[in-house]
Amino acid sequence: xxxxKKKIIREIHGGVWGHMVHVHKIDVVTLGxxxxxxxxxxxxxxxxxxxxxxxxxxxxxQNKGIIVTGWETFDEHPDxxxxxxxxTRENKAFLERRN
Numbered sequence: 001x002x003x004x005k006k007k008i009i010r011e012i013h014g015g016v017w018g019h020m021v022h023v024h025k026i027d028v029v030t031l032g033x034x035x036x037x038x039x040x041x042x043x044x045x046x047x048x049x050x051x052x053x054x055x056x057x058x059x060x061x062q063n064k065g066i067i068v069t070g071w072e073t074f075d076e077h078p079d080x081x082x083x084x085x086x087x088t089r090e091n092k093a094f095l096e097r098r099n
Contacts, residue, residue: 008070009036009058016053019093024083034059035082040071042086050086053095057082 012020012031020026026035037055044050054074061068061080074081078098085095 008038009068010039012037012055015087015091015093016095019095020083024097038068038071038074048088050088052086053084054081055083055095056080
């Protein structure tokens with residue numbers, strides 16, 4: 001039996017995809033080809049469980065010679081985060097532009 005690890009860098013999906021297209025007017029080609037995200041589970045101050053999301057361009061990360069090891073990579077390099085927010089259990093996304 002193997003242990004499966006969750007991928008660190010993920011494609012944009014679900015409610016986050018819809019939010020980026022409809023609210024931030026990002027076209028689907030850009031989302032699919034040029035943007036990725038990191039996620040972590042967490043809890044809002046209200047007690048609601050959510051998935052926190054940070055969206056970035058892999059090309060920007062590569063150009064700076066940085067290796068994404070997880071959420072903390074963007075704590076150390078906040079200039080690489082394009083959008084940040086969260087996804088609720090009901091698949092509703094709330095994201096703000098960072099850079």
